[in-house]
Amino acid sequence: MRWSRIYLYTTREIPADAEVVSHQLMARAGMIRKLAAGIYTYLPLGWRSIKKMMEIVRREMDAAGAVELSMPAIQPAELWQETERWEVFGDLLLRMKDRNERDFCFGPTHEEVITDFVRRDVRSYRQLPFNLYQIQTKFRDEIRPRFGLMRAREFLMKDAYSFHTSEESLAETYEAMRQAYCRVFEDCRLEYTMVEAASGAIGGSGSHEFMVLAETGEDAVVACSNGDYAANTEKAETGGLEPPPAEEPIEMREESTPGATTVAEVTELLGVGPEKLVKTMLYDTDVEPVAVLVRGDREVNEVKLASYLGVNHLQLAGEEKVERFTGAPVGFAGPVALSESVRLIGDESARPLVNFVCGANKADAHYVGVNWDRDVKVGEWADLLLVGAGDPCPRCDGTLELSRGIEVGHIFMLGAKYSKAMECFYSDEKGELHPMEMGCYGLGIGRTVAAAVEQNHDENGIIWPVPLAPFEVLVMSLNPQDDEVRRTADDIYDQLVAEGVDVFYDDRDERPGVKFKDADLIGIPIRVAVGAKSLAEGKVELSLRRDREKHLVAPAEAAARVGDLLAELGA
Numbered sequence: 001m002r003w004s005r006i007y008l009y010t011t012r013e014i015p016a017d018a019e020v021v022s023h024q025l026m027a028r029a030g031m032i033r034k035l036a037a038g039i040y041t042y043l044p045l046g047w048r049s050i051k052k053m054m055e056i057v058r059r060e061m062d063a064a065g066a067v068e069l070s071m072p073a074i075q076p077a078e079l080w081q082e083t084e085r086w087e088v089f090g091d092l093l094l095r096m097k098d099r100n101e102r103d104f105c106f107g108p109t110h111e112e113v114i115t116d117f118v119r120r121d122v123r124s125y126r127q128l129p130f131n132l133y134q135i136q137t138k139f140r141d142e143i144r145p146r147f148g149l150m151r152a153r154e155f156l157m158k159d160a161y162s163f164h165t166s167e168e169s170l171a172e173t174y175e176a177m178r179q180a181y182c183r184v185f186e187d188c189r190l191e192y193t194m195v196e197a198a199s200g201a202i203g204g205s206g207s208h209e210f211m212v213l214a215e216t217g218e219d220a221v222v223a224c225s226n227g228d229y230a231a232n233t234e235k236a237e238t239g240g241l242e243p244p245p246a247e248e249p250i251e252m253r254e255e256s257t258p259g260a261t262t263v264a265e266v267t268e269l270l271g272v273g274p275e276k277l278v279k280t281m282l283y284d285t286d287v288e289p290v291a292v293l294v295r296g297d298r299e300v301n302e303v304k305l306a307s308y309l310g311v312n313h314l315q316l317a318g319e320e321k322v323e324r325f326t327g328a329p330v331g332f333a334g335p336v337a338l339s340e341s342v343r344l345i346g347d348e349s350a351r352p353l354v355n356f357v358c359g360a361n362k363a364d365a366h367y368v369g370v371n372w373d374r375d376v377k378v379g380e381w382a383d384l385l386l387v388g389a390g391d392p393c394p395r396c397d398g399t400l401e402l403s404r405g406i407e408v409g410h411i412f413m414l415g416a417k418y419s420k421a422m423e424c425f426y427s428d429e430k431g432e433l434h435p436m437e438m439g440c441y442g443l444g445i446g447r448t449v450a451a452a453v454e455q456n457h458d459e460n461g462i463i464w465p466v467p468l469a470p471f472e473v474l475v476m477s478l479n480p481q482d483d484e485v486r487r488t489a490d491d492i493y494d495q496l497v498a499e500g501v502d503v504f505y506d507d508r509d510e511r512p513g514v515k516f517k518d519a520d521l522i523g524i525p526i527r528v529a530v531g532a533k534s535l536a537e538g539k540v541e542l543s544l545r546r547d548r549e550k551h552l553v554a555p556a557e558a559a560a561r562v563g564d565l566l567a568e569l570g571a
């Protein structure tokens with residue numbers, strides 16, 4: 001492909017909303033263009049990388065035994081009502097009506113659609129298992145679309161769905177898909193890690209996420225330094241926090257704590273550590289408000305809480321509600337006598353505390369010397385802790401470390417959640433009906449390409465890993481008005497094309513400085529520069545975008561040397 005024929009305009013301008021480097025560079029490199037918030041055109045150069053990503057995914061899905069199909073983007077509301085996700089998905093769902101006032105949505109995922117046709121087609125255990133996938137446009141009306149393709153509203157996802165007669169069969173396919181995902185991210189040359197994950201609105205029993213590690217990642221993951229445990233903090237557990245030193249219970253008394261509404265203020269005033277305090281967090285949920293008790297130096301994990309309660313939405317209650325339920329302004333809530341007005345749930349981290357401090361449910365006062373059972377009855381204890389760096393590993397005596405990741409893939413053991421809700425049954429050998437066991441497997445196409453840029457760039461531009469590069473080789477004629485330069489560059493380009501090399505040719509009538517800057521920006525891995533100066537000495541310049549070392553070679557050898565370099569890069 002020649003630059004003069006492709007539609008490609010690079011720019012120095014960074015879009016005002018481009019916070020992360022992948023967004024900035026892909027926009028500047030003329031790969032993507034914003035149409036509206038979170039909605040992008042993939043320009044020709046960008047589409048080439050996207051297509052390469054899709055080919056890698058197709059290859060690995062096919063190899064893992066998944067079969068490709070393509071489902072509609074627009075889905076009828078009735079299916080979503082069957083699973084109750086018409087409500088659960090809330091504002092993420094882009095809803096619309098047709099001319100007959102029937103409700104539809106633009107699909108954010110396809111469990112409903114696939115389960116609907118499978119329940120019509122599949123009757124017998126003999127037809128199971130199978131695994132179907134598609135690469136298709138999704139729409140999620142994200143609250144904060146940002147980071148370009150990384151958190152878009154309209155985006156490409158590979159989604160696969162498998163159907164089984166048993167948990168064992170599901171586990172087998174899940175494992176095959178897990179391995180296929182590993183191969184996909186290895187094929188892309190990405191540094192990634194697989195972590196235990198919460199299953200969120202998709203639901204189900206077990207799930208793993210694939211994270212590309214990057215500072216700009218929106219997810220926090222913990223991993224044990226010994227390598228035996230890694231999890232999204234949404235899901236992560238600890239081996240248990242260190243218990244406080246043993247103490248004899250003292251009498252409970254009230255202390256005046258005027259204006260002390262934060263843990264820091266209270267502990268300073270009372271001269272105790274924050275780990276001696278119990279925080280009472282009042283949450284509003286779809287069902288009823290609950291008060292969660294957590295150690296003063298720790299935070300509640302709201303994802304764990306929602307899944308423990310089996311609710312879809314929750315948020316910290318507002319001032320007015322806190323006052324209504326506790327009788328005190330925010331900052332003075334405590335569990336003593338609170339169980340009369342609200343459901344109390346204790347986080348395990350707070351359970352070993354003795355003689356602790358908590359709010360007295362009236363303004364400017366805290367209790368000191370509070371003890372469970374004697375002073376506070378808590379009916380429910382659960383692990384609701386937000387795990388952090390330095391916490392003990394749940395698997396060994398190691399310590400957890402915290403890092404940031406971009407979730408590029410997410411696989412779920414759904415079990416019978418959707419098949420039960422939608423009556424997707426099969427009959428076994430005896431003719432008895434059972435709901436099918438299901439798995440689902442998502443992978444973000446655009447997000448993975450963007451993540452590759454996050455991991456592979458320098459101050460001048462993108463440094464594509466070969467498998468995702470829009471082209472593998474760039475030929476540049478540095479002085480195109482010079483007949484010999486142009487002819488030599490044309491020849492090398494033609495020869496590479498004839499050899500089937502994935503080559504791009506900067507044949508524009510631009511200054512060498514402009515061409516080198518653009519070459520750095522668009523980041524094609526191998527570069528052949530043909531310029532008057534080196535050509536006078538019978539040479540052209542070969543270099544790699546990554547290390548910039550220049551190799552002077554005779555024009556006639558250039559194509560062969562490019563072949564060697566590609567082989568070295570493992571293309």
Ligand code: ATP
Pocket residue numbers: 109140142149150151152153155157200202407408409410442443444445446447448
């Ligand atoms: P997130 O937590 O980042 O919102 P999710 O958990 O809702 O994502 P899944 O439902 O697991 O996403 O979707 C499968 C994959 O689709 C994700 O792993 C991700 O790679 C991709 N994906 C999800 N949402 C977006 C988005 N808004 N833009 C681009 N890719 C996305």
Ligand code: MG
Pocket residue numbers: 407409410
């Ligand atoms: Mg996910």
